[in-house]
Amino acid sequence: MTKGNAARVIYWFRTDLRVTDSPALQAALNLPNLQAFYPVWCWDPNYVYGHKVGLNRWSFLLESMQAVSEEMTAINPKQRLHVVRGPPEIVLPIMWESWGITHLVFERDANAYAKVRDARIFSLAREKGVEVVDVHGRHLYDPVEVVKANGNKPTTTLHQWQNAVKKLGAIGKVAPTPTALPDPGDVKLKIGKRENYKWPHVDKNADIRTGKDTCFDSLSGPEGDYAVPTMEEMGYGPSTTTIRGGTVEGHKRLAAFLGDAPAVASFSKPNTAPTSLEPSTTLLSPYLKFGCIGVRELWWGSKETIAQWEKDGSKGAKKTKEPENMFGQLEFRDMYAAAETGQPHFERIRGNGMCKFIDWGLQNQYDKEGKEIVPRPKGDDEDEERLAAWREGRTGFPWIDACMRQLKHEGWIHHLARHSVACFITRGQCYISWERGMEVFDEWLIDWDPASNPGNWMWLSCSAFFSQYFRVYGLVSWPSKTDKSGALVRKYCPELKDFPDKYIYAPHTAPESVQKKANCIIGKDYPFPMLDEHVEKDRCIARLKDAYALNLHGDSPEVLDGTAMGLLRDRHGESGAGERKGKEEREEEKRESKRRKTGDGSLDGFVKKAKKERVEG
DNA sequence: GTGAAGTTGTGGTT
DNA sequence: AACCACAACTTCAC
Numbered sequence: 033m034t035k036g037n038a039a040r041v042i043y044w045f046r047t048d049l050r051v052t053d054s055p056a057l058q059a060a061l062n063l064p065n066l067q068a069f070y071p072v073w074c075w076d077p078n079y080v081y082g083h084k085v086g087l088n089r090w091s092f093l094l095e096s097m098q099a100v101s102e103e104m105t106a107i108n109p110k111q112r113l114h115v116v117r118g119p120p121e122i123v124l125p126i127m128w129e130s131w132g133i134t135h136l137v138f139e140r141d142a143n144a145y146a147k148v149r150d151a152r153i154f155s156l157a158r159e160k161g162v163e164v165v166d167v168h169g170r171h172l173y174d175p176v177e178v179v180k181a182n183g184n185k186p187t188t189t190l191h192q193w194q195n196a197v198k199k200l201g202a203i204g205k206v207a208p209t210p211t212a213l214p215d216p217g218d219v220k221l222k223i224g225k226r227e228n229y230k231w232p233h234v235d236k237n238a239d240i241r242t243g244k245d246t247c248f249d250s251l252s253g254p255e256g257d258y259a260v261p262t263m264e265e266m267g268y269g270p271s272t273t274t275i276r277g278g279t280v281e282g283h284k285r286l287a288a289f290l291g292d293a294p295a296v297a298s299f300s301k302p303n304t305a306p307t308s309l310e311p312s313t314t315l316l317s318p319y320l321k322f323g324c325i326g327v328r329e330l331w332w333g334s335k336e337t338i339a340q341w342e343k344d345g346s347k348g349a350k351k352t353k354e355p356e357n358m359f360g361q362l363e364f365r366d367m368y369a370a371a372e373t374g375q376p377h378f379e380r381i382r383g384n385g386m387c388k389f390i391d392w393g394l395q396n397q398y399d400k401e402g403k404e405i406v407p408r409p410k411g412d413d414e415d416e417e418r419l420a421a422w423r424e425g426r427t428g429f430p431w432i433d434a435c436m437r438q439l440k441h442e443g444w445i446h447h448l449a450r451h452s453v454a455c456f457i458t459r460g461q462c463y464i465s466w467e468r469g470m471e472v473f474d475e476w477l478i479d480w481d482p483a484s485n486p487g488n489w490m491w492l493s494c495s496a497f498f499s500q501y502f503r504v505y506g507l508v509s510w511p512s513k514t515d516k517s518g519a520l521v522r523k524y525c526p527e528l529k530d531f532p533d534k535y536i537y538a539p540h541t542a543p544e545s546v547q548k549k550a551n552c553i554i555g556k557d558y559p560f561p562m563l564d565e566h567v568e569k570d571r572c573i574a575r576l577k578d579a580y581a582l583n584l585h586g587d588s589p590e591v592l593d594g595t596a597m598g599l600l601r602d603r604h605g606e607s608g609a610g611e612r613k614g615k616e617e618r619e620e621e622k623r624e625s626k627r628r629k630t631g632d633g634s635l636d637g638f639v640k641k642a643k644k645e646r647v648e649g
Numbered sequence: 650g651t652g653a654a655g656t657t658g659t660g661g662t663t
Numbered sequence: 664a665a666c667c668a669c670a671a672c673t674t675c676a677c
Contacts, residue, residue: 189674190656302657355656364656448657455658499672503658510658580672
């Protein structure tokens with residue numbers, strides 16, 4: 033637009049359901065001669081129908097849309113979030129034409145899905161003479177810039193990310209909250225019916241749709257007022273989560289965290305408890321995911337809180353450092369974003385150059401061109417049953433089952449509980465592809481993120497980022513570290529609630545008399561463990577060792593031409609990695625290991641001891 | 650090339 | 664609570 037002309041602006045909300053700390057919103061409001069301002073959400077049926085998402089995330093999203101709408105109405109009674117029912121590439125051009133739009137402004141979103149969508153919008157806007165302004169704001173640093181600074185490579189360690197951002201200057205300050213919003217102009221659309229775009233023919237959420245959806249009947253909603261759709265209009269019943277969405281709720285949680293200075297200063301993720309009934313972490317991730325709070329509010333808020341606390345004397349309490357502290361957590365979030373942005377096919381194995389090839393069961397299957405994911409062939413019944421039992425929380429391991437039931441019910445579990453269940457289904461015991469686990473988290477987690485979720489699944493499965501595959505989370509030992517009484521198990525697996533503490537994580541080891549007294553017979557009222565934890569752990573480690581030795585990645589020719597699986601299975605045949613060891617054999621190995629230990633020790637042990645003596649001497 | 654470090658393992662000892 | 668041994672991965676700094 034030439035200078036002096038009036039600006040008629042659509043602010044397109046996507047990842048940023050807030051008015052605070054929004055550099056993109058600020059940029060929109062700073063446009064000169066702002067005449068009309070339309071805050072818009074494009075309610076895309078392709079996403080609503082085509083992406084499997086549980087009730088809890090839908091309800092959180094709708095509440096968050098409603099909350100930001102009310103925030104805007106509070107600033108200007110004529111304002112609201114205008115929810116336009118249709119795919120953005122269809123409804124945005126209708127709005128541009130109907131409302132005389134000159135500018136489209138939004139927060140930049142560099143993940144693979146958004147990149148494709150936004151490229152189409154950029155090109156359409158160019159055709160129609162609408163100026164697009166996209167502004168970074170979702171992360172501490174723009175992931176696209178981080179990838180450039182990292183030699184055009186995805187970041188694979190936190191150190192890489194930290195070194196890359198040194199070249200990018202300081203983290204942006206919290207963007208100011210607008211105190212005024214211009215009015216929207218006329219909101220009438222020239223085309224108001226849904227027939228103008230292709231109706232999606234696949235409904236991946238049919239299994240949870242309990243009624244008829246009406247929310248796509250017209251572009252401006254049933255009342256013609258662009259209101260936020262309700263769960264009912266989507267054809268859904270109520271959600272089950274206790275976590276409420278929205279920028280108000282998010283800011284309450286943020287303020288509660290920042291108000292406890294010693295907690296902010298000494299935050300240490302590894303020392304929080306995954307077993308806790310009340311979250312031992314901040315529970316801010318869903319609000320960051322939907323942009324209900326700005327990441328800089330948390331970053332700078334934490335910095336200021338700690339600075340003030342130190343000024344006030346800080347009473348000798350311990351301050352934690354990166355990466356365990358809150359800043360480290362946010363840096364990891366950014367690191368995954370820069371990894372996703374820089375790595376094609378980040379969300380799958382095939383074609384993903386940073387992902388180790390491991391011969392997991394139930395991997396994605398592809399068509400002949402290797403492009404489209406096709407349904408898995410029948411026949412892998414044991415793996416399918418293990419996956420189903422894991423998903424449904426009936427593995428026979430109370431800790432795993434409690435976590436999975438909590439995940440489905442609340443849409444949230446503690447970060448370390450995610451580690452535990454992810455390790456179990458992949459490299460720990462089940463040897464099932466992380467792609468399958470990732471899908472379940474995608475469906476059920478409210479805070480699901482297109483970069484953090486695949487990234488963490490690769491991390492936990494030792495496919496990328498992390499490689500110490502012999503460190504396996506115990507199904508009894510791990511939860512016992514923070515809660516010997518099994519409170520989370522008693523809540524989410526109530527059939528086990530009367531077992532004594534001693535057996536709560538392994539009820540199948542309880543004598544029959546104890547099971548009877550607890551009114552729960554293992555194998556009847558609660559499942560017997562679906563596998564032997566230690567036998568499967570040993571098999572997994574042996575197979576990971578073979579896979580690491582073969583050292584193929586998602587973009588290796590052997591993976592692309594389909595021969596990798598055979599190569600690795602042959603290797604297992606030679607190493608004996610695939611075989612199940614009997615109990616006797618395991619006992620013998622344990623005795624052997626003990627002999628080594630009580631004898632003159634392994635070479636490494638000897639070297640270390642000698643070194644220590646050298647240092648001390 | 651070498652050695653240390655790497656967000657969050659287990660099981661044992663001190 | 665802090666240390667080691669287990670058996671041994673990748674990255675990074677020197």
